[in-house]
Amino acid sequence: MENAYKRKKQPEVIRRALLDQAARITLEQGLSKVTFQAVADAVGVTKGGVMHHFSTKNALVLEVFNDAMAKFEAEVNAAMADDPVKYGSFTRAYIDATISLGEQGQEEYDNQATLYVLMLGDSELRELWAKWANEQLKKHAATDNTETLCMVRLVADGIWLSDFSGIDIADKQSLRDRLIKMTQQDFDS
Numbered sequence: 001m002e003n004a005y006k007r008k009k010q011p012e013v014i015r016r017a018l019l020d021q022a023a024r025i026t027l028e029q030g031l032s033k034v035t036f037q038a039v040a041d042a043v044g045v046t047k048g049g050v051m052h053h054f055s056t057k058n059a060l061v062l063e064v065f066n067d068a069m070a071k072f073e074a075e076v077n078a079a080m081a082d083d084p085v086k087y088g089s090f091t092r093a094y095i096d097a098t099i100s101l102g103e104q105g106q107e108e109y110d111n112q113a114t115l116y117v118l119m120l121g122d123s124e125l126r127e128l129w130a131k132w133a134n135e136q137l138k139k140h141a142a143t144d145n146t147e148t149l150c151m152v153r154l155v156a157d158g159i160w161l162s163d164f165s166g167i168d169i170a171d172k173q174s175l176r177d178r179l180i181k182m183t184q185q186d187f188d189s
Contacts (some may be wrong), residue, residue: 015053016045022064023114031121034061061118068114069132072097074137088183090140091149095183096188098160099176116164176185 007009021042025034034057036050043050053117054060079093098112119126137145156179 011053014043014045014049018045018050018053018060019064019067022060023068026061026064026117027113031061031117036060045103062125064114065118068112068118071130072112072115073132085184086143088144088149090144091137091152091182091183094153095176095179097138097157098156099172099179100160100163112160113164117163120121152182155179 017041022034022039025038025042036047036054037058039060040047040050050060054063075097076090076093079096080089083089083092100112115129119129156177159169159172159175
């Protein structure tokens with residue numbers, strides 16, 4: 001390990017490493033194990049180095065959540081931009097951002113799992129997730145506001161939670177394909 005006092009200062013690189021390690025600790029050990037000392041040890045900086053970037057543990061956890069949310073939202077937006085069919089496009093993008101089929105890199109799955117761990121452990125973060133989800137539903141009401149599409153998103157959430165919980169689903173690809181098919185028909189008419 002490099003000496004923290006002789007290392008060239010790279011604040012954005014260090015901040016990124018702090019967020020990544022805090023997310024990893026959250027997933028592997030739980031939110032209660034995310035401490036300034038644990039994150040500092042994982043990155044190879046001093047506890048004061050962590051405190052330079054984040055004034056409190058809550059500030060660190062909130063930033064880990066915001067980082068994971070931004071990546072999740074970017075994935076949803078990119079999928080919507082590539083979808084030529086407007087009806088159900090938010091729901092299809094949500095399905096693909098939520099259901100890990102193993103073709104994505106581990107980092108994307110970790111972002112999803114990080115969101116779940118953080119939300120399950122903190123009511124304020126659940127409120128932030130609900131705010132984002134409700135804003136998205138309002139924003140995409142013209143294309144994704146049907147009972148069927150709501151059920152599809154809730155099933156995708158259940159599959160996401162099963163991934164996080166370690167519940168083995170025999171044919172996740174088939175479930176994903178069936179959910180996508182349900183977004184391509186207007187069952188609520």
